[in-house]
Structures are given as C-alpha cells and as structure tokens.
Amino acid sequence: MSAHGTAYVPKSGLAKWFESRLPLVGLVHSSFVSFPVPRNLNYFWTFGAILIMMLGVQIATGIWLAMHYDPSANAAFNSVEHIMRDVNYGWLLRYMHANGASMFFVAVYIHIFRGLYYGSYKAPREVLYILGVIIYLLMMATAFLGYTLPWGQMSYWGATVITNILAAIPIVGDTIQSLLWGGYSVGSPTLNRFFSLHYLLPFMIVGVVVLHVWALHVTGQNNPTGIPIKSGKDVVAFTPYATIKDVFAAAVFMIFFAYWIFYQPNYLGHADNYVPANPGVTPKHIVPEWYFLPFYAILRAVPDKLGGVILMFGAVLILAFAPWLDTSRVRSSNYRPIYRQFFWLFVIVCIILGWLGAKPPEGGYVIASQICTAYYFAHFLLVMPLVGLFETPNRLPGSILESVTGPGKQVDSGSGMPVGAAAAPPSKG
Amino acid sequence: MKTTRVLAASLMALGLSLTAAKAADGHSPNPPRENWSFAGVFGKFDKAQLQRGFQVYREVCANCHSMTLVRFRNLAEPGGPGFTAAQVKALAAEYKVSELNDNGEQVERPARPADAWPSPFPNEKAAAAANGGKAPPDFSVLAKARTYERGFPLFVVDAMPFVGYSEQGVDYIHALLNGYEDPPAGTEVPAGANYNKYYDGHLIAMAKPLSDGQVTYAKGENGEPVVPETVDQYSRDVSAFMAWAAEPHLEARKALGFRVILFLIVLSGLLYYVKKKVWADVGGEVHGLQPELHKAG
Ligand code: HEM
Numbered sequence: 001m002s003a004h005g006t007a008y009v010p011k012s013g014l015a016k017w018f019e020s021r022l023p024l025v026g027l028v029h030s031s032f033v034s035f036p037v038p039r040n041l042n043y044f045w046t047f048g049a050i051l052i053m054m055l056g057v058q059i060a061t062g063i064w065l066a067m068h069y070d071p072s073a074n075a076a077f078n079s080v081e082h083i084m085r086d087v088n089y090g091w092l093l094r095y096m097h098a099n100g101a102s103m104f105f106v107a108v109y110i111h112i113f114r115g116l117y118y119g120s121y122k123a124p125r126e127v128l129y130i131l132g133v134i135i136y137l138l139m140m141a142t143a144f145l146g147y148t149l150p151w152g153q154m155s156y157w158g159a160t161v162i163t164n165i166l167a168a169i170p171i172v173g174d175t176i177q178s179l180l181w182g183g184y185s186v187g188s189p190t191l192n193r194f195f196s197l198h199y200l201l202p203f204m205i206v207g208v209v210v211l212h213v214w215a216l217h218v219t220g221q222n223n224p225t226g227i228p229i230k231s232g233k234d235v236v237a238f239t240p241y242a243t244i245k246d247v248f249a250a251a252v253f254m255i256f257f258a259y260w261i262f263y264q265p266n267y268l269g270h271a272d273n274y275v276p277a278n279p280g281v282t283p284k285h286i287v288p289e290w291y292f293l294p295f296y297a298i299l300r301a302v303p304d305k306l307g308g309v310i311l312m313f314g315a316v317l318i319l320a321f322a323p324w325l326d327t328s329r330v331r332s333s334n335y336r337p338i339y340r341q342f343f344w345l346f347v348i349v350c351i352i353l354g355w356l357g358a359k360p361p362e363g364g365y366v367i368a369s370q371i372c373t374a375y376y377f378a379h380f381l382l383v384m385p386l387v388g389l390f391e392t393p394n395r396l397p398g399s400i401l402e403s404v405t406g407p408g409k410q411v412d413s414g415s416g417m418p419v420g421a422a423a424a425p426p427s428k429g
Numbered sequence: 430m431k432t433t434r435v436l437a438a439s440l441m442a443l444g445l446s447l448t449a450a451k452a453a454d455g456h457s458p459n460p461p462r463e464n465w466s467f468a469g470v471f472g473k474f475d476k477a478q479l480q481r482g483f484q485v486y487r488e489v490c491a492n493c494h495s496m497t498l499v500r501f502r503n504l505a506e507p508g509g510p511g512f513t514a515a516q517v518k519a520l521a522a523e524y525k526v527s528e529l530n531d532n533g534e535q536v537e538r539p540a541r542p543a544d545a546w547p548s549p550f551p552n553e554k555a556a557a558a559a560n561g562g563k564a565p566p567d568f569s570v571l572a573k574a575r576t577y578e579r580g581f582p583l584f585v586v587d588a589m590p591f592v593g594y595s596e597q598g599v600d601y602i603h604a605l606l607n608g609y610e611d612p613p614a615g616t617e618v619p620a621g622a623n624y625n626k627y628y629d630g631h632l633i634a635m636a637k638p639l640s641d642g643q644v645t646y647a648k649g650e651n652g653e654p655v656v657p658e659t660v661d662q663y664s665r666d667v668s669a670f671m672a673w674a675a676e677p678h679l680e681a682r683k684a685l686g687f688r689v690i691l692f693l694i695v696l697s698g699l700l701y702y703v704k705k706k707v708w709a710d711v712g713g714e715v716h717g718l719q720p721e722l723h724k725a726g
Binding site for chain 2: 081241247251255264272275
C-alpha cells in the first residue's frame with residue numbers, strides 16, 4: 001500500500017517480526033491514522049463512519065437475536081415475542097435491530113445524496129462509488145429478508161409480493177421463485193432460507209465495505225469544493241482530526257437512534273406485523289418498509305408487471321452509471337448554479353415517490369407516480385448529461401486551503417499533518 | 430453552524446418521507462384520543478388501573494379471548510399490575526392445565542405461576558365455531574396490532590418527542606368497546622354480526638361485551654366505589670391492561686431510554702468540546718453547502 005502521511009514504524013521486536021510478514025498494522029495506520037483528509041470536510045462526511053457503526057450494531061444485535069430466534073413458520077412469531085418478553089433486555093435487542101435497520105437506511109440515504117451533490121462519483125472515484133451502490137443493493141436485500149423473519153402479516157405478504165415480482169423476470173424468474181420458496185408458495189422452507197440468507201448477506205456487506213474503504217484509500221476523499229488536494233496545507237491527518245469529528249457525529253446520531261428505540265419503537269414498522277402470518281387473510285394494504293417506498297411507487301407506476309420490475313431494478317442500477325452520465329468538469333454542486341437546483345428537485349421527487357409508494361395504486365396516485373418516475377429517470381438520462389454541457393460553473397477556489405481561509409490569506413498554523421508528512425497526497429483527477 | 434441546520438433539515442425531510450408509510454384510507458371515524466398514564470416520555474402504568482383491567486379481562490373477555498403469551502408470573506413482575514407473588518400463586522391455582530404424566534396419560538393439575546394464561550378454546554377452529562365463524566383474536570399483542578391513520582401532517586407530529594403519539598392501538602380498542610350503536614337507517618346487519626362505529630366495515634362478530642355495572646370493582650376504604658362501574662371506565666381499564674400485556678417492559682424501556690439519552694447528550698457535548706479543541710490549531714471554519722461564500726472569493 002502506498003505510504004500516505006507518516007508511515008507506521010513498528011517499535012518492539014514482535015511488532016517488527018509481524019509487520020515484515022503481514023503489514024496489517026501499517027495498513028490500518030495508513031488508512032485510519034495518518035491518512036490525509038481534506039481539511040474542509042463538513043458533517044455530511046461523517047456518515048461513512050456512522051454507517052460502519054450501524055453495520056456493527058446490526059451484526060452484533062442480529063447475532064444475539066439469532067441465539068433466541070426460531071425460523072420455522074409455526075414458531076417464528078412467538079420466538080420473537082419470547083425475545084421481547086422473556087429474554088433479558090431482549091426487547092432492547094429487538095428494538096435496536098428493527099430500528100437500527102431504519103437508521104442504517106437514513107444514514108445511507110444521506111451518504112448517497114452527499115455523493116450525488118458533491119460529485120463524489122466522478123473520476124477517479126467511479127469504482128469506489130459503484131462498490132457503494134453494491135453495498136446499497138445488498139442492504140436492501142438484507143433488510144427485505146430480515147423483515148420476513150418475525151413472520152407477521154406484513155412479513156408474509158411482503159415476501160409473497162416480492163417473490164411474485166421476481167417470477168416476472170424472463171427465463172430465470174420461475175426458477176428463482178421456486179428456489180426462494182422451497183415449495184409451492186411462501187412457507188416454512190422459505191422462512192428457513194430467508195433466515196440463512198439474512199445471516200449471510202451482512203457479512204458479504206462487510207466484505208464489500210472493506211473494498212469500498214480500500215478504494216477510498218487509493219483515491220482519497222472528495223471534499224465540498226470538489227477540487228483535488230494540491231498540497232499538504234489542504235489536508236489534516238485522519239487521526240485525531242477526522243476521528244474526533246466522526247466520533248462526535250456518531251454520538252449525536254446515537255441520540256437520534258436511541259429516541260426511536262426507547263420512545264417510538266414501533267412507529268417505523270407496521271401494526272399488521274403484530275398479527276401472526278395468515279395465508280388465508282390478505283391485509284388491506286401491503287406496504288413495504290419506508291426505505292423501499294420510492295421503488296415500490298416506481299414498480300407500481302406501470303400497469304405491466306415485467307415493465308414495473310425492469311423500472312424498479314433500473315432505478316437502482318442507473319445510479320451506477322452516474323459517473324459517465326454526468327458530463328460536467330466540475331464536481332461539486334456548490335459551483336454548479338443550475339445543476340444545484342436540479343439536484344434539489346431530484347431530492348424532492350424522491351420524497352414524493354416515497355409518499356406515493358405508501359398510497360394505494362389508484363387514480364391520481366398512479367398518474368403522479370408515473371410523472372415522478374419519468375422525472376427520476378430523466379434526471380440521470382437528460383439532466384446529468386445536458387446540464388453538464390451547457391452550464392457555466394462558478395469560479396472554483398485555487399485550493400482547498402483557500403476555500404477555508406479565503407483567498408490570499410495564510411494560516412500560521414499551517415497543516416494539521418505532522419511535519420514532513422503528506423508530501424505527496426493523492427491528487428488524481 | 431449552518432451545516433448542522435442543513436443536516437437537521439435533511440433528517441426532517443427524510444422523516445417526512447419515512448412516515449408516509451402510514452397513509453391509508455378507512456371509512457370508520459378516527460377513535461378519540463384519550464389520556465393514558467403510560468403515554469409520553471415519563472409514562473408509567475397505573476397499577477390500580479391494570480388490576481381493574483385484569484379483572485375485566487378475567488371476568489368478561491377471557492371467556493372468548495386467549496392471551497397465550499402472558500404467564501401468571503408476569504402479573505407480579507415489576508412494571509405490571511403489581512400483584513404479590515402469593516396472590517399470583519393463589520390465582521394460578523384456581524385454573525387447571527393439562528400435562529402428560531410419567532405414564533404418558535393426559536392429566537389435569539392446578540396451574541403454577543410459570544404457566545401461560547389458559548385459553549378458553551382448545552384451538553382456533555373451535556374458537557371460530559363457537560363465535561359464528563370468527564375466532565376472537567389473541568390478546569397478547571393486540572394493542573400493538575391495531576392502529577389507525579392520522580394522515581399528513583399529524584403523522585409527522587406523532588413521531589416527535591413530547592408531542593408524540595404511540596397509543597393509537599389502545600385508543601382504538603377503547604373506542605371499539607364504546608362504539609356499539611344502532612345501525613344507520615338502511616344498513617342491513619346480518620344475523621351474528623353487530624354494528625360498531627369504529628370497526629373497519631362496521632360489522633363485527635363480537636357482540637357488545639360490556640354493560641354498565643357488569644363488573645363489581647373492589648370498594649375504597651370508605652366503602653364507596655373508587656371509580657364508576659360504567660362501560661367507559663371498564664373499557665379504559667381493560668384497554669390499559671391490554672397495553673401492558675402487549676408491552677410488559679414499557680416502563681423499563683422508557684426509564685432506561687431517559688438515562689441513555691441523557692448520557693448520550695452529555696457525551697456528545699463533551700465530544701464537541703474535544704473536537705473544537707483538536708481543530709483549534711488547524712484554523713478556519715469548515716463550511717458546507719455555502720456556495721455564496723466561495724463565489725465571493
Ligand atoms: C446489514 C445488516 C442488517 C440489516 C439491515 C437487518 C435488518 C433486519 C430487519 C429489518 C429485521 C426485521 C425487524 C423486525 O421488524 O422485527 C431483521 C430481523 C432479524 N435479523 Fe437482521 N439485519 C441485519 C443484520 C443481521 C445479522 C448479521 C443477523 C445475525 C444473524 C441478523 C439476525 C436477525 C434476526 C434473528 C431477526 C429476527 C428477529 C426480529 O425480527 O427482531 N440480522 N433484520
């Protein structure tokens with residue numbers, strides 16, 4: 001790995017012995033201690049650390065829940081209630097895990113929109129960004145699988161609706177469906193499979209997160225100006241500067257998280273999921289968790305099942321093409337007066353889609369969903385390429401340092417990097 | 430800190446979209462919102478009310494509704510109706526449960542505190558058969574399994590601290606028990622069905638279960654009733670009891686939450702000052718989302 005900042009120097013004999021065989025400590029040191037971080041990052045850049053914390057929370061609480069959970073159709077519902085009632089602090093574990101999934105998505109959505117606003121997906125960070133889209137896809141799969149586990153009415157009918165959707169995929173659809181079902185409909189074998197996969201996917205997420213951080217290590221972080229690091233004065237060392245900021249932001253996020261756990265633990269869920277799964281009774285409205293609602297609206301915007309499926313998956317996959325669809329030379333929307341307005345319009349359209357996803361698919365709601373779906377895709381296919389070509393960006397600051405201190409001014413203290421460090425920060429792009 | 434404000438605003442916006450999940454339509458009127466002792470940040474159950482509610486359940490509802498996830502011992506646990514261990518033991522002994530003996534024969538024995546509340550019917554089919562084809566739902570989590578939609582913008586307010594609202598299910602049950610009335614002219618009520626203002630679709634298989642004076646509450650020290658023996662009071666008490674049955678650790682949850690959040694606020698405050706101190710030697714305020722500032726440069 002390239003040597004950013006002050007390299008790690010093993011001191012004890014044992015440390016030297018180990019480092020010359022596996023430079024693990026050096027790798028961690030260069031990624032999280034001496035790694036040069038743009039000094040102008042705002043709090044939107046703390047959500048990466050918050051996401052890692054939430055992944056940890058989900059895995060820790062999930063493993064604990066799995067010790068008491070019984071993945072069979074007859075016992076699943078009651079085993080979750082057993083956790084809630086009889087396991088010491090089981091209610092806390094379960095409410096942390098259920099609300100943790102929601103908080104994970106709150107954080108990931110802020111993280112994604114941060115990247116879209118500041119052009120973090122543009123060269124040289126395409127691979128870093130696409131790995132992020134893969135993590136997002138895996139998160140969606142994990143959360144969907146997890147939501148079936150308590151085996152309430154929404155679990156059962158949500159699983160039924162989604163597996164039926166997958167059957168619409170040409171050629172392989174039916175095979176996928178019967179593989180997931182393990183029978184002729186959603187039932188106990190399905191629940192067993194879903195539990196197994198729900199346990200597996202988070203660890204795959206961990207793997208992709210490692211790649212994501214590795215790619216970040218190579219390209220360095222983007223920053224609110226979107227201009228590359230030019231000298232050691234543009235950066236500070238990851239530790240202590242970014243570390244303390246991330247820890248502070250994570251603590252504030254924990255307050256937000258704790259509020260849901262302790263005071264509104266069921267607000268983000270559905271009352272129907274406290275009714276045990278019943279194949280004979282279809283709930284009046286089958287609605288997914290809030291974080292899927294925009295995609296659910298897109299799915300139902302077209303009357304054709306296959307068309308809906310294509311659009312829904314397309315809506316996620318199109319994110320991966322943003323690096324090539326955006327033609328602007330300038331990364332950050334701070335300097336893109338026209339694109340900036342389209343960006344906020346896009347955010348509003350996504351929120352409206354979320355609202356529409358919760359409405360029954362009838363009348364005006366369908367028409368509104370169609371308009372918003374069209375705009376969603378137009379943002380990527382028209383706005384991104386065209387605005388980039390025609391817009392005149394504002395003048396960029398000469399350097400990150402200048403954006404912080406104002407032009408021409410010098411800071412006496414200089415860089416937050418240790419002396420002699422960060423001589424060659426990454427400056428690709 | 431402008432960034433913080435932008436952050437707060439985006440969290441709010443997200444909150445807006447995430448609660449949209451609640452939207453749905455319904456023809457029944459919204460249940461009136463009642464005052465519950467266990468609502469809010471400092472909410473606690475009223476033990477006397479839970480005891481009365483338990484009495485209503487036991488004497489009336491338990492003839493039809495099971496409550497399989499509640500055990501006798503739960504009635505003596507902290508945060509509940511506050512019966513003593515001896516009271517619960519005596520209560521359990523009044524009920525019979527069946528078990529296999531060493532010879533493999535099904536025998537009856539008096540219930541113990543560790544036993545689950547005995548169900549009135551052997552299985553769901555029997556329960557439905559005895560009730561005109563509709564099985565009375567189990568009470569264990571029923572108060573969490575019912576809700577009603579408040580629509581925009583109230584659902585946003587409902588999520589917020591201090592003005593929040595999470596007792597929709599309890600209010601619905603209270604309203605349902607008071608919602609029996611004569612059907613409007615022209616509404617046909619088939620045999621076995623009953624008209625209820627708050628039930629979805631109005632035709633419910635459960636006949637009006639409560640009437641004034643039906644349950645005799647223990648008298649106060651002066652020999653006077655402590656609370657009125659009316660349908661409204663019974664339904665309040667039994668709804669509160671059902672809220673406890675559905676969420677037996679509610680008090681512990683809210684009390685722990687207060688301490689956790691207080692701790693996190695203090696921790697965040699300290700971390701903020703550490704952060705400020707660490708960054709002080711770097712100089713320069715950190716800005717985000719402030720194009721004007723950069724344009725001026
Ligand atoms: C990417 C991280 C994860 C996400 C987003 C996630 C999401 C979810 C969701 C949404 C539920 C349903 C919650 C409910 O309404 O009750 C759930 C349940 C569950 N999850 Fe996870 N989960 C994650 C990781 C894990 C891991 C690593 C395990 C370990 C085996 C696990 C084990 C369980 C179990 C046993 C349940 C059923 C208990 C319950 O419903 O509360 N989860 N998960």
